[in-house]
Amino acid sequence: MDIEDLANRVIGGERRALARAITLIESGRADHRAMAVELGKKVSGTGRQALRLGLSGTPGVGKSTFIEAFGMMLVEQGLKVAVLAVDPSSARSGGSILGDKTRMELLSRNRNAFIRPSPSQSQLGGVARRTREVVSLCEAANYDVVLIETVGVGQSETMVAEMSDLFLLLLAPAGGDELQGVKRGIMEIADLILINKADGALKPVANRTCADYSGALRLLRKRLEDPKDFPKAMTVSAVEGNGLELAWEEMNTLADWRRENGFWEARRARQARHWFEEEVRMGLLARLTKSGEMRDHMNRLGERVAMGDLAPAAAADEMLQRLGALE
Amino acid sequence: MDIEDLANRVIGGERRALARAITLIESGRADHRAMAVELGKKVSGTGRQALRLGLSGTPGVGKSTFIEAFGMMLVEQGLKVAVLAVDPSSARSGGSILGDKTRMELLSRNRNAFIRPSPSQSQLGGVARRTREVVSLCEAANYDVVLIETVGVGQSETMVAEMSDLFLLLLAPAGGDELQGVKRGIMEIADLILINKADGALKPVANRTCADYSGALRLLRKRLEDPKDFPKAMTVSAVEGNGLELAWEEMNTLADWRRENGFWEARRARQARHWFEEEVRMGLLARLTKSGEMRDHMNRLGERVAMGDLAPAAAADEMLQRLGALE
Structure with missing residues (x-):
């Protein structure tokens, strides 16, 4: 897919290009995600x-x-x-x-x-x-x-x-x-x-x-x-x-x-930062639970914490150590 | 510090031990944190x-x-x-x-x-x-x-x-x-x-x-x-x-x-899970920004996102790639 071309068509107001771009953004495929990020960069500020x-x-x-x-x-x-x-x-x-x-x-x-x-x-x-x-x-x-x-x-x-x-x-x-x-x-x-x-x-x-x-x-x-x-x-x-x-x-x-009164831009800036941090957090969590083993471990610890069997901080500590061993 | 002893004194209701244990929990030092987690495990369920x-x-x-x-x-x-x-x-x-x-x-x-x-x-x-x-x-x-x-x-x-x-x-x-x-x-x-x-x-x-x-x-x-x-x-x-x-x-x-009606335990279980996940998230973010270089990079990207210069997803992508290179 030609991302440059798609970006130009979106900017040009082509509804079908916009629909296609959205489909790309919504896709769960890793290569689509990379293209979506690329597209986001191209249209940003236009x-x-x-x-x-x-x-x-x-x-x-x-x-x-x-x-x-x-x-x-x-x-x-x-x-x-x-x-x-x-x-x-x-x-x-x-x-x-x-x-x-x-x-x-x-x-x-x-x-x-x-x-x-x-x-x-x-x-x-x-x-x-x-x-x-x-x-x-x-x-x-x-x-x-x-x-x-x-x-x-x-x-x-x-x-x-x-x-x-x-x-x-x-x-x-x-x-x-x-x-x-x-x-x-x-x-x-x-x-x-x-x-x-x-x-x-x-x-x-x-x-x-x-x-x-x-x-x-x-x-x-x-x-x-x-x-x-x-x-x-x-x-x-x-x-x-x-x-x-x-x-x-x-x-x-x-x-x-x-x-x-300056609240408009301040709100948008705060929101943009929020979504950036959210994306980083979700990306980190996705890495953490990328392996089935890690995900199972996180769920098991979560269960024990919910049952009162393990303190939240102790469980988190265990999870983070496990992650460290993986790296 | 003898954590076993401190835990027993806290459980025994000694106010001074409780005060000391809290000071340990509030400390920013890494060795204190490890001891605090240990203490949390010992008193958990008592x-x-x-x-x-x-x-x-x-x-x-x-x-x-x-x-x-x-x-x-x-x-x-x-x-x-x-x-x-x-x-x-x-x-x-x-x-x-x-x-x-x-x-x-x-x-x-x-x-x-x-x-x-x-x-x-x-x-x-x-x-x-x-x-x-x-x-x-x-x-x-x-x-x-x-x-x-x-x-x-x-x-x-x-x-x-x-x-x-x-x-x-x-x-x-x-x-x-x-x-x-x-x-x-x-x-x-x-x-x-x-x-x-x-x-x-x-x-x-x-x-x-x-x-x-x-x-x-x-x-x-x-x-x-x-x-x-x-x-x-x-x-x-x-x-x-x-x-x-x-x-x-x-x-x-x-x-x-x-x-x-079961809402009490359900609420406590949900809360415990929340704090566990919060600790894991914060621990991951702390790793991310452990190095001054990474922290500066995160801040710089945050600024650019806030100014509308870069899309949140693109900035997060860059941050995560940088992190990947570090590992």
């Missing part, structure tokens, strides 16, 4: 800085309808929109919207939109690392907005937040006994909470839910990187299109403020 | 399973007064209480209570209490790993309750939660404009939110604050490991002693429920 939007919402909140409506609004404004997903394999059958492009019929057919389902790897960490690389490819291909969605299983939101400039949480109206509550950890990373389905009979419930979450957000300590009134909760209706423009305005207000 | 209580609260909420009053109540019930701290060095001057034992005058003089300030290491991760080992020592020394406090800078609460059975958040009464809000991430790990200073003129404010947080907790999704009504918020007055018995009852209700 293209534009997209707005990277993380989006979480459980099945049933109308996430695909929201992405369809929100994405169409953006492409109609002349923007190029990429939609990616970070879902652990186990969650795939549970209703990941991107497995089913037909639910975003208009957007998936629009030439200024690019939709890609989650890479199918068994480890969530692996899925996230590869998606992080795909985000860079989309920027090289001059996408203006990269939306990274997750159904929010396990630690997936935290990982998506680590590759996003802004994080959106989509909720359905609910009150009293129906109230499921948001997953722990999410309220902490959300920049904007959107209560969807604020239409018809659900509108008053949506307003109440919105007020509840506004109140809860006020109980959280202000982050330095948040301007006044952020994070905030607001209502939208993906079906009727209400509130989408306003939500987009709010995102830009927040993004502009962070850019002007 | 003693009792203490109730490990994580406690967070910013300066000004009356944390030292709370620990003094709560700790004294426990020792008066015939329990042995250890108080440890996890604070990053940078936070030390900012009001870590344990630097100042005089603020817990009664407790620090009680023979059934053991108070130890935070180890002074520069890295929060290092502080937490060593404190985790100290918790095990305290259990070997037959302490019934191990309270691990943090002023809550950076990720310290998350780390304390990873070594606690229950996590308490201490807040001061506040409303309207004074409301600082809790740090992001804490509401997620708190099992019990205690609004302190529910006495005198502040009592009505404390009740309102308590109602606010009760409401916010209801917006969070239920965890499997929480019985009905948990996590919950309640008021206490450390100065007057009100609510402390009730808080202790609630902690035991929650602890018993988790024990009976």
